Amino acid sequence: MGRIQSIQSFSTFDGPGSRCVVFLQGCPMGCIFCHNPESWDFNSGEELDAQTLLRRLGRFRPFLSNPGLTVSGGEPLAQPQFTLELIGRAKTQGWHVAVDTSGWGPLEPFREITQAADLVIFSIKHPLTPMRLAPGSNLQNTLTNWRTLATLKIPVWLRYVLIPGWSDEPESLQTLGVIANELPNLERLEVLPFNNLAKDKWLKMGKESPIFNGAQRKVTEEQILRAEQLTAWRRPNYSSE
Numbered sequence: 419m420g421r422i423q424s425i426q427s428f429s430t431f432d433g434p435g436s437r438c439v440v441f442l443q444g445c446p447m448g449c450i451f452c453h454n455p456e457s458w459d460f461n462s463g464e465e466l467d468a469q470t471l472l473r474r475l476g477r478f479r480p481f482l483s484n485p486g487l488t489v490s491g492g493e494p495l496a497q498p499q500f501t502l503e504l505i506g507r508a509k510t511q512g513w514h515v516a517v518d519t520s521g522w523g524p525l526e527p528f529r530e531i532t533q534a535a536d537l538v539i540f541s542i543k544h545p546l547t548p549m550r551l552a553p554g555s556n557l558q559n560t561l562t563n564w565r566t567l568a569t570l571k572i573p574v575w576l577r578y579v580l581i582p583g584w585s586d587e588p589e590s591l592q593t594l595g596v597i598a599n600e601l602p603n604l605e606r607l608e609v610l611p612f613n614n615l616a617k618d619k620w621l622k623m624g625k626e627s628p629i630f631n632g633a634q635r636k637v638t639e640e641q642i643l644r645a646e647q648l649t650a651w652r653r654p655n656y657s658s659e
């Protein structure tokens with residue numbers, strides 16, 4: 419059984435083509451810029467078995483051009499057995515399956531789950547001092563898991579949220595680029611602009627975050643472009659498309 423926070427029936431952001439997204443319940447990272455803090459609590463959500471969940475997702479399948487499923491969270495690696503079973507069953511039914519992870523968790527389940535998927539979307543919170551942004555993170559663990567992805571025969575997308583004053587230091591972006599350049603199968607490096615759309619959610623939940631409480635400037639396209647340039651990521655000669 420797995421704990422499910424919510425299902426999104428249609429997305430074009432969470433992997434190639436159009437797809438459903440399953441947000442699993444429970445995340446130990448505690449990111450202070452999280453847009454989904456209601457997914458943190460491990461005891462909340464709806465309990466479902468993988469077969470029932472896939473039956474539910476089947477209703478949306480006719481609306482997807484090339485049926486894709488992204489297993490997100492929360493942190494999918496925090497429910498390793500369920501995530502593995504869901505990926506295996508979904509692939510048998512012809513879904514293209516992506517797993518969207520912060521890279522949290524022990525190496526072996528991480529390796530097993532990512533090997534089972536068709537695409538890994540990996541969100542690094544900060545390449546030097548992640549605990550400032552994600553108190554539940556462990557940089558060594560993140561990097562160990564990241565490096566194991568180099569052995570996979572599937573594409574990886576790396577995502578990084580640019581937060582002015584928190585994750586936009588030149589040395590951080592340069593280090594992010596060094597990390598990105600380690601993977602021969604890295605298909606995309608996406609620097610995403612922070613936005614404070616989740617501010618009201620945090621307030622309603624009675625949570626405090628210096629990022630949402632502070633006066634955050636809007637991230638401009640120029641800042642994103644500059645950040646991408648600072649990474650100096652060299653796109654490998656790799657494409658799954």
Ligand code: SF4
Nearest residue numbers: 445447448449452492
């Ligand atoms: S890893 Fe994702 S879901 Fe978990 S706290 Fe961070 S942003 Fe939120």
